[in-house]
Every structure is written in structure tokens, then in C-alpha cells.
Amino acid sequence: MLQPLNPVNRAVKNLGFMIALISSIAGCVLSLSILLSGEPLHVDVLQTRMFGTIAIHADRLSAFFLGTISFLAAVVSIYSLGYATEFLQRRNMVWLVFLYHAFLLSMAGVVMAGHTVLFLFVWEVMSLTTYFLINYDHEDPASRRAAFLYVVMTHIGTAFLVVMFMILYVYTGSFSFEAFTSAGPRLPAVAQSLIFLCATIGFGIKAGIIPFHIWLPEAHPAAPSNISALMSGVMIKTGIYGMVRVFFDFLGPEIPEWWGILILILAVTSSVLGVLYALMEHDLKRLLAFHSIENIGIILMGVGAALLFSSLGNKTLAAIALIAGLYHVLNHAMFKGLLFLGAGSVLHGTRSRNIEELGGLIKKMPWTSFFFLIGAVAISGLPPLNGFVSEWLTFQALLLGFHISDLAVKIAVPVTVALLALTGALAAACFVKAFGITFLGLPRSDHAEHAHESSPTMITAMGLLAMACVVFGVAPGLVVSALDPLASSLLGVNLSGQVALNGGMLLVPQSTSTSIAPPVLTALLMAIIVVPLLGGYLIGGKLRKRVAMTWACGLQKIGPQMQYTATGFSKPIRMIFSNIYRATHEIEISEETSPYFRASITYELKTESVFLKHLYEPVYNFIIVSARMVRRIQTGHVQSYLAYIFITLVLLLLFAR
Amino acid sequence: MNNVFGVIVISSFQLLLVLASAPLISGIIKKTKARFQRRRGASVVQPYFDLAKLLRKEVVVSPVASWLFRITPYLVFASTLVIALLVPTVVTPVPLHWIGDIITVIYLFALGRFFVALVGLDTGSAFGGLGSSREMSVASIIEPAMMLAIFTAAVTAGSTNLSIIVARLSSTPVAMLNPAHLLAFSGLFIVTIAETGRVPVDNPATHLELTMIHEAMILEYSGRYLALIEWASQMKLVVFLALLSNMFFPVGIATTWSPWALLVGSAAFFCKIIVLAVIVAVVESTNAKLRLFRVPEFLMVAFILSFLALILFFIIGA
Known part of the structure; x- marks a missing residue:
């Protein structure tokens, strides 16, 4: 059964993912060189008469997203070497490898495009490749449905983006992003707000913010797990990239206050509802998909607060909030990538995604469970891992913002703080459930009973991401020193050193003495374990252990x-x-x-989805009803169609006269 | 005295203080509750004997349990000790105040809770899951109220650094009587009751499956593991009482590291937390345990108090 039937297939798999790994590493190197030098990369690709010079333009913002995408892509490529083995017998590997490469390239293209035409082209390539990847298991009707829903939703998004670029073109007379950057701030207020709304909807659908999220919990579980990790970890972040690009780079810095408020409302809705829906899920991958919505919400809290503070003229605070949001982009890519790879490993080892059928996997899959635990701690925002640092920064930005004397801020800030706290606590509850039910206790089914650990490549990949979660949590200086000049350049003021790093350890927003020192905290946490170990030994001597079965309330055996x-x-x-x-x-x-x-x-x-029932169903019904009405003139007689064409022609001639 | 030696001495002093006083505070609460029930009750030092006995006893481990079961008691104990280093008890600023602020403290508690809740599910017992589920649900509604209460204090001081919050307040004693402050204090008091598992939210003295929350999670622990978990939760109570007393009434707290100031600070600290402990015992004795699904309403009160505190702060200023 495990013997590959087709050696070519195996060779394609190995070679394909190795090439993807090497090119992703190249992407990381490129991103780092831009981030370190600060020099944007500019390449003119094509001269066209209609659209001007089509160019690649990668500045610090692009480089940051490119680095995040490339790093996760490199790790997922390693993982895929092992994971894709299970498709060897039933699938054409060339197709998967082709889609995988096109997907990676298009994501890199989206964040590096410097021209509308190139951007929309790679954006569409990204949407279509993910459509085929979601549909990879096309025998499953659920996958087909998910893929269809995705492709419909994402094209609605693209439509809004096209409108947005059209408005920008009308006012700037150019399709290049550089022209938008220089002319954007001078646009009339109405046009700016229209662009803002189009970008929010267009990129919001890709990012999966509530209420545009309905495709996300269907699509992410349907795709193969390595693809889900990339979709959830980085693809939805291209939506965030687009928002930051349009809001801060094209339109900033003079913006109306309600933009920030609107983004904050969307952010808290997404984060709280995302985690609440996640709590009700028993499908491990759907649960993680809802958590992506939650984390996009947390990222947008940073972005929204940055917009709000920036509109009120406080660029310093805006920079801190933006750094917090972007930091969370990186963090979420790491831990959500890790968790999806872990879910893939569980699926691989047990053939089940339903956590009600699992349990006790910590004994059968020790490495997977250990790395999944690290991901769970990180996503719950607990110290000393990376989720804590970005949530801490978000809290700090909001707390400092409370001093701005503006009524909207005074209301928005405490509400956001309270809901961020609620989100964090609910996420912890959800991951106690997800980890506890899946990995702890007794196996609930034969699948779980006969689980096996995954291949070394898969474990290595998870280990790398777990390490990233630790490193970005313990040494925030690495990330902040890259984000600090980026936030400064986007907000157009020199703010360097606002989130200061004292000896690479300390995070101190503004001049107040608020600080955390994650490296020292971690060291202290590890060192102080000596106290209970030694204290217990001194008082009670060597620890004596007896093994006895869990109490079963007096019954013979626990089941x-x-x-x-x-x-x-x-x-x-x-x-x-x-x-x-x-x-x-x-x-x-x-x-x-x-x-x-x-x-x-x-x-x-x-449980009922309010959005499906009250937002999407009426729209869906309206489309069906209007389609039925239109059907009346669709008689099937060629004569009547000819008549329609004739009438149209006459009308057009009348108009054109 | 701002040298390495001083930092080590003061930090060790702080650790020992919290370690040593935690069982006593728990003893005082038990004694007060016993008096309310017209019992004589055990001596206030009984918890020390209990801990010593448990530390010497063997541990019973279920074959279902994983390595999480074995590391969690140490992890919870250690994270509580780190918190004890960050919270000003007798002196402000604490030597290691730059390592973590009040948000770090809250999230370190959450870290301990996360692992204890996992252990609840680790042994395959029905009670453990029941406890974990309830604990995490209650915790998620406590969190916003706690954050808002702390927010009020942090906004007053312009920083989330605990030592600075305490120092600012002790230099301007009038601010202690600010109504916003008093409201935030009441909010945090309710949070303390809930966080430390006291009546009316949880009952530390029961093992009845209908009502228990915290006890259900740690039901499978015994011997030394149980001692460490119990001791850690006693320390958690002390830390919360320290937060309540010093974030809102930092009277008598030492601001220098001179022995005299530390002595006065310790005396003041003990007076304050003993008074608070007695108040907790009175609340526990005079209230009935709430049904689990009434708890959110109770915690909503804390949330509203904290929110009102912020609004008042906004209207009348610091």
C-alpha cells in the first residue's frame, strides 16, 4: 500500500517542494536585504502604451510581508515533502506542485507589485490557484461547495478593488502605485472615502473579517493542510497588506476620524465573534479557521487604532499601534501556520479532524502534541511566547491613546481594551478545549487509539515554527527594530526609537517607564523552578510516586x-x-x-449564523428571484433572441446618434 | 543601594515574604469563617502543617496522565513566584519592576490557569473536564472586568508599570479618595473573589460536583503536587490582596531600601492584607454560593463598576 506506484510522481513531489524551499529562502534573503538597507527594490518589467510602465516596487512594507510569506512558505515546503506522500497514489503530483508554486509566486507578487495591472493580475492568479487548491479533493461535494463559495466571494472582493483602482486612476491619471502615493493625499474627501470603503470591503473579504468571512471557515478546512497553513498564515494577510498600503501609503496622513472608528468596530466584531464561533467547533481545522478571523480582528485593532490616532494628529501613538498590528501579522503567521501543520499531522495520523473522536494523542504523537501545545500557548497570548508581545503592544497603544481628548477615543478605547481582554481569555478557553480534548485523556475512538506519529520532515517543519514562536516572543527586538522604521516611513514622520530597545531586551513605548523584558522574564521563569524543586526535596525528600488508575466514581474501570x-x-x-x-x-x-x-x-x-441568515440569505434570495424574473424573457426560441438583439441594436444606435 | 546585591536581597525578601505569609492568610480566612459558623476552627497556622505533610507524602499518578501532569505543579508555582517578584508588597519600586507590568502579571496568572485547566483534562476523569470547562468560562468573563479596573489605575498613573502606579499614588494621597478610584477598587475586589475561587463564585472548601470549579480541576492531584498547587493558589490570593491594597491604598509602603522603611512597610502590608482577608472571609460567610449561570451576572457588576470608574475618571479627571 505504501509502495509508490509511480516513481515519477514521487520525484516530481520531492523536486517540486525542494525548489519551492530554495526559492522561499531566496525570498527571505531578499526581504531581509530590503529591510536592513531600507532601499526599495524597483524593477521595470514592461513598457505598455495603455497602462504606462509596469513595475515591481518593493519597499519596507512589501519586504516585511514578503519575509513573512517566504519564511512560512519555506517551512511549509519542508512539511509538504512528507505530507504530500499521502496524495502520491491518488493524485497527479504535477498539478499540485504547479499550483503550489503559482500560489507562492502570486502571493509574493501581490506584496511586491508596484502597478495596478500587475497587482490585479497576480491577485487573480492567487485567487484562482487557491480555488483549485481548495478543490483539490474534488470528489468531496463539501470541497466543491467551499471552493465555489470562495471563488464567488473573492471575486466580489476583486470587483471592489477594480472600482477602487478606477477611482484612483480617474484622479491621478496613472496606474502606478508611486503616483497613487504622491497624489493620494490630495484627492477630494469624497473620493478618498470611497476608496477607503472599497478597500475595506475588497481587502476585507480576502482577510476574512466579519461580516465578509463566510468563505473562510469552509475553504480552509477543505484544502490540504499544508495549503490551509499557507492560506490562513499568510494569504489572508495580503488583505491586511492591501489595507495598510491603501490607508497609510496612498491616502494618509490627513484622514477623517470615522475611518479608524469603522475599522475598530470591524476589528472587535471579528475578534470576539471569531473566537466565539471557534469555541463551538469540533472540527479541528474549522476551529483554527475561525481563530484566523479572530486574529485578523486583533491585527485590525492595531491598524484601526493607528488610523484613529493618526487622524487626531498623534503620529507617535499611531506608530506604536501600527507596529503592534504588524507584529501580530508575523506572529499569527507563525503560530497559525504551526497549528494548521499540527492539525494536518493529526489528520495524517488518525484520519480524523473531529476532536470528539480523538484524545490521548500526546502518548501516540509526542512531537506533534508538544509543538501544537506551543502553538496553543502562543495563540492564547500567554507569556513568554510571541502572541503575548504583540497583544501587550496593542494594549499599550490603546492605553496611551486614552489620554487623547476626544469623545470617540474615550469610548472606543476602553471598549476595545475590554473586548481584547475577552478575546484573549476566550481564545485560551478554546485552546484548552482543542488541545485537551485532542491530545489528552483517553482515546475516544479506534482512529485515536491507532494513531501514529508523522514523518520527520513534518515534525521538523513544526519544530521550526515552534522555535519561531519562542524566538519572536523572547527577543521582540528582532521584529520591532524592523518594524520601527517601517511605521515611521508610512506615517511620514520621524519616530525612530518610539518603541525603544534597551540593550535588545526592553520594550518601552513612549517616555513613560512602562516596560517588559521578555528574555529576562523567560530566564527568571526557568530559573525559579528551582525553588519548588529544591524546596520540595528539602522538606519532603525524594519524590515518591505510585501509579494508580484515575478515580472512576466507584466504578470498576474508567472509560x-x-x-x-x-x-x-x-x-x-x-x-x-x-x-x-x-x-x-x-x-x-x-x-x-x-x-x-x-x-x-x-x-x-x-448554532445559527446570524450573518448567513440576516445578511447573505436575503441577498441570495434576491438574486434567485430576479434571476427567475429574467428567465421569463429567456424563452429558448432563437427568433425572440434575434428580436432582442435587434431591439438592443436600435436602442444603441439611437443613443450613439 | 541600587546595586546587584541590593536587588538580590530585596527580591529574595519579597519572595520569602509571599511564600511565608500565604499559608497564614489562608489560615486567617479559614479561622474567620469558622468563627462565623460558631466553630472554634483550626489554628491559623494549620495550613503550614498541611503543606508540610503533603510535601512529604507520595504522589499518586494516573497511568492516563502525561508529562503535563507532572510539570504543571512546578510551572504554576514558578509563575506565581515570578509574579510575586513583580508586584509591590512592602517596597516600591520593586527591584525587578522593568521585567513586567500589570498586564504581564495578569497573563502570567492566565498561563498558570491554562496549564491547570489542561491537567484537568489529562487524567481522563469526568470531574477534571467539568472543572476546566467552568474555570475557563468564568475566567473569560473575569478578564474584561479585570482589565478595565486595572486600566483605570494605569490611566491615572500614565503607565502600566505597577511600581509607578503605586509610587504615584503614594505621593498624592488625596487621589486615593477619588470616586473613580474607589469604584475601580470595588470592581477589582469582585474580580479578586472570582479569580481566587471564593464564595459566591466558587467554594474552596467543597468537593461537590455540582458546585466545584477549581477543586474539580486538581482533584487527581495528591502529595507533593497537591501541596505545590495549593501553596501557589494561596500565594495567588496574597498577590491579589497586595494588588488591591497597594494599587489603591499604598499607605505606609517603603520607598527606600533602608531596614527601618522595610520594617514599617512590612507592618503596613500585613495590616492591610489581614484586613482584606477578613473582609473576604466575611463576604464568604455572609453569601451563598451562586448557581454557575448566575456568576456572569455577578461578574457583570464588576465590569460595570470598572466602566463607571473610567467614565468618572473621564468626567472629573485624576
Whole structure:
């Protein structure tokens, strides 16, 4: 069974992902060289009469996103060497490798494009390759549906982007991004706001912010796990890239206050609802997909706060908020990539994504579970890992912003702070569930019972990302020193040293003495473990251990069905937030002889998506109804079609006269 | 005295103070509760004997449990000790104040909670999952209230650095009577009750499956592991009482490292936390445990108090 039927297929796989790995490393090097030198890369690609010079233009902002994309792509390429083995027998590897390469190249292209035509071209390539990748398991109707939903949603997004670029063209007379940067701030206010709204919707759909998120929880689980890691880790970040590019580079710095408020509202909605929906999921990959929505929300809190502070003239605070948001972009790429690769490893080892069927994997898959735990701690924003640093910076930016004397800020800031705290705590709850039910306790099914650890390449890839989560958490100086000049250049003022690094350790926003020192904190945490170890030894001597089975309430043996389920775990949250979930459940009990001995109990729980019901369904119904009305003139007779053509022609001639 | 030696001495003093006083505070609460129930109750030093006994006893580990079960007690204990180094108890600024601020403290507590909740699911027991689920749910509604209460204090001082918050307030004692401050204090007091698992949110003295939260998670722990977990939660209570007393009423806290100032500071600290501990015991004795799904409403009160505090702060200023 494991013997490859087609050696060519295997060679294509190995060679393809090796080339992807090498080119991703090249991408990292390019990104680092731009970040370190500060010199933008500019290459004229093509001279056209219609659109002017089509060019690649990569500044610090592009380089930062390029670095994030390339790093994750390199790791995922290593992972794919092992992971794609399972497709060897049933799939054409050339197709997968081709799509994979096109996908990586298009993502790099999106962040490096310096011209509208190039941007829209690679944007579409990115959308189409991901469409085919989501549809990779095309025998599965769910995959086909997810891919269709994705392609519809993403094209609605593209339509808004086209409109946005058209408006920019009308006012600047050029398609190049440099022209937009220089002329953007002088546009009339109405045009600016229209561009802002188009960008928010167009890029927001790609980023998966609520209420444009509906494709995301369908598409990410349907794709193969290495692709989900890339989609969730970096592809949705191209939406963030677009927003930052348009808001700060094209339109800034004179912007109305309501932009920041609107982005903050979208941000808190996405983060809180994203994590609340995630809590109800039992499909490991869907759960992670909802967490992507949550984290996009956290990133947008930084971006929104930056817009708000910038519109009120406080560029310093805006820079801190923007650094916080962009830092979280990198962090989320690392831990979400790690978690999706971990989910892929679980799927590989157990053939199941439903956590209700798992359990006890920590013994069967020790490495996967260890790295997944690191990812879970990081995404919950706990020290000393990377999620904590970016959330801390977001909190700091918001707290400092409270001093701006403006009514909207005074309301927006505390609400955002409270909801960010809520999001963090709910995320921790969700990952206790996700990790605890999947990896701990007793195996809940045969799948989990016979799980096996993944191949060394997959483990190496997860290990690399886990290491990144630790490094970016312990040494924030690395990231902040790259982001500091970037934020300064975007906001058009010299702010260097606002988030100061004292000896590479200390993060001090502004002149107040607020600081954290993650390296020292981590060292202290590790050193101080000596106290309980030594203290216990001194008082009680050597630790004596006895192995005895978990107490089973007096029954003979403890069984897996006696453990808490994921549904049970999230029950209190479901009750507390019942207004949001509107959960309905049905219990079916079949009895045999007496009500005390039940043959089976079926429990079915459904939670309702408010957005699907109240936003998308009416639109969908409207389209169906109008399509039915149009169908009346679609008779099927060629004669009538000829008549339509004739009438149209006459009308057109009348107009053109 | 701003040298390495001084830093080590003061930090060790702080660690020892929290380590040593934690069982006593827990003893005082138990004694007060016993008196309310017209019992004589155990001596206030009983918790020390309990800990010593548990530390000497063997641990029983389920074969289902993983390595998480074995490292968690040490991890929780260590993270609580790190917090004890960051929170001003008898002296401000604490020598290591630059390592972490109040947000770090909250998230370090969350780190400990995360691992204890995982351990609840580790042994395959039904009770553990029940505890973890409840603990994480309650924690997620505490968090916003706690953050807002702290926000008020931080906004007053212009920093989230705990030592600076305490120092600013102790230099302007009038600010302690600011209504915004008092509201934030009440908010944080409710948060303390919930965070440290006290009645009416949780009952530290029960093992009834209908009501227990924290106890359910650690039900499978025994011997030395249990001692470390118990001691860590006693220290957590002390740290929270220290936060309550020093963030809002830093009376008598030492501002220099001279022995006399430290002595006065220690005396003041003990007076304050003992008073607060007795208040906690009174609250515990005079209230019934709430049903689990009434707890959010109770915590909403804390949230609203903190929010009102911020609004008041905004209206009347610091």
C-alpha cells in the first residue's frame, strides 16, 4: 500500500517542494536585504502604451510581508515533502506542485507589485490557484461547495478593488502605485472615502473579517493542510497588506476620524465573534479557521487604532499601534501556520479532524502534541511566547491613546481594551478545549487509539515554527527594530526609537517607564523552578510516586465515554453567550424496556449564523428571484433572441446618434 | 543601594515574604469563617502543617496522565513566584519592576490557569473536564472586568508599570479618595473573589460536583503536587490582596531600601492584607454560593463598576 506506484510522481513531489524551499529562502534573503538597507527594490518589467510602465516596487512594507510569506512558505515546503506522500497514489503530483508554486509566486507578487495591472493580475492568479487548491479533493461535494463559495466571494472582493483602482486612476491619471502615493493625499474627501470603503470591503473579504468571512471557515478546512497553513498564515494577510498600503501609503496622513472608528468596530466584531464561533467547533481545522478571523480582528485593532490616532494628529501613538498590528501579522503567521501543520499531522495520523473522536494523542504523537501545545500557548497570548508581545503592544497603544481628548477615543478605547481582554481569555478557553480534548485523556475512538506519529520532515517543519514562536516572543527586538522604521516611513514622520530597545531586551513605548523584558522574564521563569524543586526535596525528600488508575466514581474501570466532550466543555460559554449563538438542540432518546435503561440517546446541536441568515440569505434570495424574473424573457426560441438583439441594436444606435 | 546585591536581597525578601505569609492568610480566612459558623476552627497556622505533610507524602499518578501532569505543579508555582517578584508588597519600586507590568502579571496568572485547566483534562476523569470547562468560562468573563479596573489605575498613573502606579499614588494621597478610584477598587475586589475561587463564585472548601470549579480541576492531584498547587493558589490570593491594597491604598509602603522603611512597610502590608482577608472571609460567610449561570451576572457588576470608574475618571479627571 505504501509502495509508490509511480516513481515519477514521487520525484516530481520531492523536486517540486525542494525548489519551492530554495526559492522561499531566496525570498527571505531578499526581504531581509530590503529591510536592513531600507532601499526599495524597483524593477521595470514592461513598457505598455495603455497602462504606462509596469513595475515591481518593493519597499519596507512589501519586504516585511514578503519575509513573512517566504519564511512560512519555506517551512511549509519542508512539511509538504512528507505530507504530500499521502496524495502520491491518488493524485497527479504535477498539478499540485504547479499550483503550489503559482500560489507562492502570486502571493509574493501581490506584496511586491508596484502597478495596478500587475497587482490585479497576480491577485487573480492567487485567487484562482487557491480555488483549485481548495478543490483539490474534488470528489468531496463539501470541497466543491467551499471552493465555489470562495471563488464567488473573492471575486466580489476583486470587483471592489477594480472600482477602487478606477477611482484612483480617474484622479491621478496613472496606474502606478508611486503616483497613487504622491497624489493620494490630495484627492477630494469624497473620493478618498470611497476608496477607503472599497478597500475595506475588497481587502476585507480576502482577510476574512466579519461580516465578509463566510468563505473562510469552509475553504480552509477543505484544502490540504499544508495549503490551509499557507492560506490562513499568510494569504489572508495580503488583505491586511492591501489595507495598510491603501490607508497609510496612498491616502494618509490627513484622514477623517470615522475611518479608524469603522475599522475598530470591524476589528472587535471579528475578534470576539471569531473566537466565539471557534469555541463551538469540533472540527479541528474549522476551529483554527475561525481563530484566523479572530486574529485578523486583533491585527485590525492595531491598524484601526493607528488610523484613529493618526487622524487626531498623534503620529507617535499611531506608530506604536501600527507596529503592534504588524507584529501580530508575523506572529499569527507563525503560530497559525504551526497549528494548521499540527492539525494536518493529526489528520495524517488518525484520519480524523473531529476532536470528539480523538484524545490521548500526546502518548501516540509526542512531537506533534508538544509543538501544537506551543502553538496553543502562543495563540492564547500567554507569556513568554510571541502572541503575548504583540497583544501587550496593542494594549499599550490603546492605553496611551486614552489620554487623547476626544469623545470617540474615550469610548472606543476602553471598549476595545475590554473586548481584547475577552478575546484573549476566550481564545485560551478554546485552546484548552482543542488541545485537551485532542491530545489528552483517553482515546475516544479506534482512529485515536491507532494513531501514529508523522514523518520527520513534518515534525521538523513544526519544530521550526515552534522555535519561531519562542524566538519572536523572547527577543521582540528582532521584529520591532524592523518594524520601527517601517511605521515611521508610512506615517511620514520621524519616530525612530518610539518603541525603544534597551540593550535588545526592553520594550518601552513612549517616555513613560512602562516596560517588559521578555528574555529576562523567560530566564527568571526557568530559573525559579528551582525553588519548588529544591524546596520540595528539602522538606519532603525524594519524590515518591505510585501509579494508580484515575478515580472512576466507584466504578470498576474508567472509560473514554466518561470524559468531558468538546461539546460539554463549551456548554457554559454557549449558555453565557446564548444571545449570540441562538443554539437549538434536539434530544432523541430511544427506550427499550424501562425509562431507566436507554438503548441510545441522540443529541443534536445547531448554532445559527446570524450573518448567513440576516445578511447573505436575503441577498441570495434576491438574486434567485430576479434571476427567475429574467428567465421569463429567456424563452429558448432563437427568433425572440434575434428580436432582442435587434431591439438592443436600435436602442444603441439611437443613443450613439 | 541600587546595586546587584541590593536587588538580590530585596527580591529574595519579597519572595520569602509571599511564600511565608500565604499559608497564614489562608489560615486567617479559614479561622474567620469558622468563627462565623460558631466553630472554634483550626489554628491559623494549620495550613503550614498541611503543606508540610503533603510535601512529604507520595504522589499518586494516573497511568492516563502525561508529562503535563507532572510539570504543571512546578510551572504554576514558578509563575506565581515570578509574579510575586513583580508586584509591590512592602517596597516600591520593586527591584525587578522593568521585567513586567500589570498586564504581564495578569497573563502570567492566565498561563498558570491554562496549564491547570489542561491537567484537568489529562487524567481522563469526568470531574477534571467539568472543572476546566467552568474555570475557563468564568475566567473569560473575569478578564474584561479585570482589565478595565486595572486600566483605570494605569490611566491615572500614565503607565502600566505597577511600581509607578503605586509610587504615584503614594505621593498624592488625596487621589486615593477619588470616586473613580474607589469604584475601580470595588470592581477589582469582585474580580479578586472570582479569580481566587471564593464564595459566591466558587467554594474552596467543597468537593461537590455540582458546585466545584477549581477543586474539580486538581482533584487527581495528591502529595507533593497537591501541596505545590495549593501553596501557589494561596500565594495567588496574597498577590491579589497586595494588588488591591497597594494599587489603591499604598499607605505606609517603603520607598527606600533602608531596614527601618522595610520594617514599617512590612507592618503596613500585613495590616492591610489581614484586613482584606477578613473582609473576604466575611463576604464568604455572609453569601451563598451562586448557581454557575448566575456568576456572569455577578461578574457583570464588576465590569460595570470598572466602566463607571473610567467614565468618572473621564468626567472629573485624576
